[in-house]
Amino acid sequence: MYLYCVNIVEISKVLSNQTRVDILGWLKDPEANFPPHQEIDHFDDGVCVGFIQDKAGLSQSTISTYLNSMQQVNLVIPTRHGKWTYYKRNEKAIRAYAEQLGNAL
Amino acid sequence: MYLYCVNIVEISKVLSNQTRVDILGWLKDPEANFPPHQEIDHFDDGVCVGFIQDKAGLSQSTISTYLNSMQQVNLVIPTRHGKWTYYKRNEKAIRAYAEQLGNAL
């Protein structure tokens, strides 16, 4: 039984962009890839949009759109804290996708 | 050590199209998905382009282009026999990709 419904084509569309794949990689180790947050002293809910934007070097709207597309296929989980939205990896869904892709291909 | 150099973004581009994913699926079981070949009585080298075209319902040039893009990232292997080109799955490369994607994601 799978928790997440995986669509290879839809997830592949998300993974067919280098920046989005990079973001997923950076979120594996926020301490190593991002400065510490001001308001909170941890990365338990991931990284705020602004930091991801700075790291990627693309516009705010583009990164927001990217993160939204990643969230739509469950690759990341957003959490709002005050003015900020933090994004973290959805490890279960990522594992489920990797496993199901291995079975489907 | 990996035999095939895998680029997640490039392979994801190929897998971001339903027809190409379908073709990869059909080639898992040619006997079940295609009529028997006229000139040869086996699917050892895969399936000819014409049969794949008929099954997909897209034009000859489109299917040929799709198969070429799949071959470029090593998902399939072409073999020429007379007038026909047969395409089969590259199982080793497909396994390598599934495994490396699991590690990379």
Added chain:
DNA sequence: AAAACATATCTAAATTTCTAGATATGTAAA
């Protein structure tokens, strides 16, 4: 309540992908 700030959404232009028709190439048959 207004101002400031972070993020989301809307809009549109540039780029890429999709797809088929036309044509080229390679092989076999007449």
Added chain:
DNA sequence: TTTACATATCTAGAAATTTAGATATGTTTT
């Protein structure tokens, strides 16, 4: 050695993606 046939490649218009600027929304601060 034409002719026919299977596949590959070229060309181009349609459709989708990429990306940023403008604007909207939600939250906090003043």
